[in-house]
Amino acid sequence: MSTYLDQLNPAQKSAVLATEGPVMVIAGAGSGKTRVLTYRIAYLMERGVDSFNILSLTFTNKAAREMKERIARLVGDSEARNLWMGTFHSVFARILRAEGHHLGYPSNFTIYDTEDARKVITNLIKEMNLDKEIYKPKTVQNRISAFKNNLITPKIYDRREELIAQDSAAKMPLMGSLYTAYLDRCFRSGAMDFDDLLLKTNELLAKFPAVLAKYQDRFKYIMVDEYQDTNHSQYIIVKALASRFENVCVVGDDAQSIYSFRGANIQNILNFNRDYPEANIYKLEQNYRSSQHIVKAANSIIAHNQDQLQKKVWTSNEEGELITVFKAISDYEESNYVSEQIFEWSQRNQWHYGNFSILYRTNAQSRSFEDALRRRNIPYRIYGGLSFYQRKEVKDVLAYFRLALNNNDEEAFRRVVNLPKRGIGDTTLDRLNVLAQENRVSLFEVAENAILSSQAGIQAATCKRLADFCAAIRSYAVEIEKRDAFSAADYVVRGSGLLREMEEDKTPEGASRVQNVEELLNAIQDFADGQLQIEDGDPSLSNFVQDIALITDADNSGEDDGKKVALMTVHLAKGLEFPCVFVVGMEESLFPSMMAMNTRTELEEERRLFYVALTRAEKKAFLTYAHSRFRWGKTIDCEPSRFIDEIDEQHLDLQIPDFNPFSDETFLPYSGSGFGKGSSARFQKKLNKSEPPKTVDKPTIPPVKGMRPLSSSDAIPSYERGQGLKEVVKGMRVQHARFGTGTVTFVEGEGPNAKATIQFDHGEEKKLLMKFAKLKTV
DNA sequence: ATTTTACAAATTTTT
DNA sequence: TTTGTAAAAT
Numbered sequence: 001m002s003t004y005l006d007q008l009n010p011a012q013k014s015a016v017l018a019t020e021g022p023v024m025v026i027a028g029a030g031s032g033k034t035r036v037l038t039y040r041i042a043y044l045m046e047r048g049v050d051s052f053n054i055l056s057l058t059f060t061n062k063a064a065r066e067m068k069e070r071i072a073r074l075v076g077d078s079e080a081r082n083l084w085m086g087t088f089h090s091v092f093a094r095i096l097r098a099e100g101h102h103l104g105y106p107s108n109f110t111i112y113d114t115e116d117a118r119k120v121i122t123n124l125i126k127e128m129n130l131d132k133e134i135y136k137p138k139t140v141q142n143r144i145s146a147f148k149n150n151l152i153t154p155k156i157y158d159r160r161e162e163l164i165a166q167d168s169a170a171k172m173p174l175m176g177s178l179y180t181a182y183l184d185r186c187f188r189s190g191a192m193d194f195d196d197l198l199l200k201t202n203e204l205l206a207k208f209p210a211v212l213a214k215y216q217d218r219f220k221y222i223m224v225d226e227y228q229d230t231n232h233s234q235y236i237i238v239k240a241l242a243s244r245f246e247n248v249c250v251v252g253d254d255a256q257s258i259y260s261f262r263g264a265n266i267q268n269i270l271n272f273n274r275d276y277p278e279a280n281i282y283k284l285e286q287n288y289r290s291s292q293h294i295v296k297a298a299n300s301i302i303a304h305n306q307d308q309l310q311k312k313v314w315t316s317n318e319e320g321e322l323i324t325v326f327k328a329i330s331d332y333e334e335s336n337y338v339s340e341q342i343f344e345w346s347q348r349n350q351w352h353y354g355n356f357s358i359l360y361r362t363n364a365q366s367r368s369f370e371d372a373l374r375r376r377n378i379p380y381r382i383y384g385g386l387s388f389y390q391r392k393e394v395k396d397v398l399a400y401f402r403l404a405l406n407n408n409d410e411e412a413f414r415r416v417v418n419l420p421k422r423g424i425g426d427t428t429l430d431r432l433n434v435l436a437q438e439n440r441v442s443l444f445e446v447a448e449n450a451i452l453s454s455q456a457g458i459q460a461a462t463c464k465r466l467a468d469f470c471a472a473i474r475s476y477a478v479e480i481e482k483r484d485a486f487s488a489a490d491y492v493v494r495g496s497g498l499l500r501e502m503e504e505d506k507t508p509e510g511a512s513r514v515q516n517v518e519e520l521l522n523a524i525q526d527f528a529d530g531q532l533q534i535e536d537g538d539p540s541l542s543n544f545v546q547d548i549a550l551i552t553d554a555d556n557s558g559e560d561d562g563k564k565v566a567l568m569t570v571h572l573a574k575g576l577e578f579p580c581v582f583v584v585g586m587e588e589s590l591f592p593s594m595m596a597m598n599t600r601t602e603l604e605e606e607r608r609l610f611y612v613a614l615t616r617a618e619k620k621a622f623l624t625y626a627h628s629r630f631r632w633g634k635t636i637d638c639e640p641s642r643f644i645d646e647i648d649e650q651h652l653d654l655q656i657p658d659f660n661p662f663s664d665e666t667f668l669p670y671s672g673s674g675f676g677k678g679s680s681a682r683f684q685k686k687l688n689k690s691e692p693p694k695t696v697d698k699p700t701i702p703p704v705k706g707m708r709p710l711s712s713s714d715a716i717p718s719y720e721r722g723q724g725l726k727e728v729v730k731g732m733r734v735q736h737a738r739f740g741t742g743t744v745t746f747v748e749g750e751g752p753n754a755k756a757t758i759q760f761d762h763g764e765e766k767k768l769l770m771k772f773a774k775l776k777t778v
Numbered sequence: 779a780t781t782t783t784a785c786a787a788a789t790t791t792t793t
Numbered sequence: 794t795t796t797g798t799a800a801a802a803t
Binding site for chain 1: 779780788789790791792793
């Protein structure tokens with residue numbers, strides 16, 4: 001029998017063995033819930049359940065991938081392959097591609113990301129002649145999102161007087177029509193936004209009993225991770241799919257619910273018990289991750305919340321280090337302190353930099369830490385923020401692909417119709433739009449039909465330009481059909497003149513845009529290569545474009561980011577763990593955020609967020625805050641976060657210098673601090689009249705001998721790195737980031753457009769375009 | 779139609 | 794600080 005079951009504690013084991021019927025697992029932080037989920041699935045398969053019948057919903061695609069790998073190690077690769085595993089959004093996007101035709105969607109519908117959706121709304125507000133100061137696109141978008149996540153269709157909205165009253169009170173009586181218009185516009189564009197992926201799934205399952213039955217039969221066993229962060233829409237999907245076999249297992253921790261702003265509903269955990277009164281409930285309370293001090297400190301924080309399920313998280317781990325609380329003079333000094341501590345701890349404990357993470361409340365805080373780490377030559381990687389696929393130039397390129405694949409994609413059309421400039425401006429676009437709305441067709445269709453267009457007062461010359469543009473898009477569609485993903489993408493990027501325009505821009509920004517586009521083409525090639533290695537993979541450009549909106553930064557685990565300090569928001573850190581964690585910016589109105597201090601519920605969510613942050617740490621945690629911080633273009637004074645006071649003091653090591661400006665020895669409890677800029681620097685100068693301020697570009701800590709020298713590229717995201725070799729000759733030995741080393745056997749063409757055939761040492765032969773291959777000599 | 783210039787506003791977290 | 798938008802000039 002399975003030996004892996006012996007690695008579980010009694011509570012974990014019961015949760016794994018209870019395969020039949022509804023199960024809820026309340027899993028405290030670090031209590032091994034991933035292990036339970038993995039073993040549970042492995043155990044099911046060992047008992048003869050077909051992997052095809054198991055659906056496992058995770059919070060990130062990365063979590064899904066990792067879990068799949070772990071299961072594959074237990075039961076074998078081929079067995080694990082057919083598991084349905086992924087985020088709600090990606091799993092149901094896949095189902096909607098197969099079944100969406102029931103609802104009138106094409107299988108290649110576009111997924112609008114938040115930016116696309118916001119632009120649609122902005123345009124609608126403009127079209128309807130509404131005041132955008134009152135109808136703020138962002139507010140409207142959030143409101144619509146809330147409707148969708150609660151399954152409130154326009155029809156239901158019209159019947160819900162309290163909702164209408166709310167919108168009237170907010171001076172937005174036309175919210176209902178705006179909502180209807182938005183749905184209509186997305187539908188006609190053949191597009192779904194993130195919320196639609198769930199809403200339409202619900203619609204599909206509710207309206208088509210045969211489809212529901214099909215997936216109920218398929219998903220005999222359903223598992224949901226991070227259940228506390230599911231919203232109503234997701235809850236209903238799970239309920240519908242599980243209602244036949246009721247083999248549903250949800251895993252969650254109410255203390256880690258941090259996504260209510262996205263519609264997540266802790267009530268789902270309580271509802272579970274109500275829906276399935278006979279459900280087995282297991283509590284995992286032993287923490288295997290963190291030291292005594294960290295676990296107890298975290299417990300003392302969460303105790304301040306009123307709304308919570310009873311549970312007592314404990315650990316048998318060693319007592320560990322106290323949590324260091326550090327007060328810095330400025331945000332500049334804070335980041336300097338953090339980078340210094342990272343350096344010292346890595347030296348003292350021989351920890352590589354991958355053991356450290358810096359967690360902050362807002363993405364904007366990352367900047368100063370980047371600077372500080374760079375000054376010390378410490379490699380780091382930033383997660384989140386503006387992801388690669390959200391960059392303007394990347395989205396522009398993708399919009400060409402999108403439009404070629406789905407002519408109705410209105411956002412893509414608007415984005416590229418005049419990019420590069422081809423004399424089709426706002427006036428023309430407005431006229432096209434009038435026609436499109438009158439005839440209820442897409443902008444593309446109107447633009448393509450020059451005769452129709454000329455009626456609307458569009459000049460003949462402009463009509464010609466429109467026709468040319470549409471013809472070009474059509475031809476791209478043909479090329480995409482004919483070619484492999486990379487060469488099709490390359491064709492479009494060149495043919496459209498996008499790349500040429502970027503190359504003509506000689507500013508550093510222009511150069512970096514070109515590099516990003518090249519990186520995108522690289523990614524497309526990698527994708528196609530990867531798909532070819534999978535049995536039933538689809539290497540087409542269409543497949544690449546389809547789910548790109550669902551890829552998040554957390555999903556991209558670069559091969560080499562294992563030894564880098566991780567910088568991310570606390571939200572993004574959920575589910576991760578690090579030996580040493582810095583929670584920075586522990587100040588009132590930053591953490592807790594100013595926006596979330598108004599009600600008790602909001603504040604409690606911030607507190608849970610802090611709980612999540614602290615419980616990421618295994619061995620050592622630092623909490624830092626600054627006395628003054630550069631924000632909104634000026635320096636402001638800060639108060640330490642109330643959360644620090646809420647921690648049981650016996651777990652803390654307070655490093656809070658006396659700030660009396662007239663005592664001169666106490667304010668820097670550590671060596672090697674750089675001095676700030678701006679007002680804080682002036683402040684410090686006053687303090688030490690005798691001592692001239694040190695300069696920042698000379699870190700006082702000398703590099704230690706014997707340490708791996710850090711190349712500068714370590715700290716730079718890969719897509720900002722320089723290009724590789726420009727030219728190769730036959731017989732040359734080269735190295736490729738992905739394929740390893742090999743020998744050049746043939747070169748055709750010249751310069752950057754040369755194509756090299758390379759015999760790689762692992763046996764494969766590849767043709768690579770010099771321009772993008774980024775080869776190195778060996 | 780497009781480019782330049784000036785000025786104002788805004789800053790939470792994400793699939 | 795950066796970002797976007799509006800008005801004015803080409």
